[in-house]
Amino acid sequence: MNNIPELIADGEITPIEAAQQLALVTSMLRQLKDSESVLRGYLTDHLDPKEHLTTALGVVSYKRGGEAKWRVKDPVAFGQWLARNGEESSVEEVLYPVEFITKPDAIEKLVRDHGGEQPDGVELSGGRADSVATSKVKAWSEVMADLTAQRQAGALLGIEQPPVGDIVEADGMGDMPVVEDNEGEDFSWDKI
Incomplete structure (x- = not known):
């Protein structure tokens, strides 16, 4: 996996490459957040309160909610x-x-x-550092339709990918390509 902090520290990434990767990460985060929300809802509806599911990647447990309670806001x-x-x-x-x-x-x-004395009951809130904003980020479906963007997303996630020439067919799911790696196994973004 490409270690972004190391690439930046070593001067191996340009601002345009960093901007492209930030836009890609933003698109990925949106897709992941949407997927997470739907999956959480589905599992909440389908698990019993004391049930948990153990998978190779982790354990999902039912979490009981709480009743609404009054609290003093002001x-x-x-x-x-x-x-x-x-x-x-x-x-x-x-x-x-x-x-x-x-x-x-x-x-x-x-x-x-008062000579720099901080009054009781007052705190100095943290300021904000300069930053950047991302906008007009491609939807995940557009990223997945772009083979170059797919490869960049895979690189960001540390997924080894075969050379572009090894694309063998579309998988019938929105024309997403299926590629064969060196061992002949199928690679598809549907598996992520």
């Missing part, structure tokens, strides 16, 4: 509702900052004004 709003609805004994009055002082710029000024 304590201040909940306290105000309680007070308005005759539940005064269930609330207590506390100091609460006025809205303007909770703004990031106002907190930054407070920290500066």
Whole structure:
């Protein structure tokens, strides 16, 4: 399997190759996520609560869900509702900052004004690093119709593939090619 971090560290991958692989990975992730969701739903409907299925690749077990439970999402709003609805004994009055002082710029000024001291109850949230976005990514069906993209996907997954000239037939499932490897075994993306 090609180790992407090593290829990048060794300077053996260009930005366009990295972009192409990122778009391919994004398409693969979408397909895998869709497949995972459907398979989970199917197995949830077909397994008994105490049943598990052991396969060569792993064990799938039924996981019992839980009932919905109430939880407090906004304590201040909940306290105000309680007070308005005759539940005064269930609330207590506390100091609460006025809205303007909770703004990031106002907190930054407070920290500066107080010698860099971080106020209680305030945290510095993690920033975000620069990144890239992928868009107009081909659907998995389009990737699978493109032999070059198929080979790249296989390489990303560490699947050895025979040379392009060894394609022998279509398998009748959406014209996906079947190739023979050096031992004569069929290779098909349907098996992944």
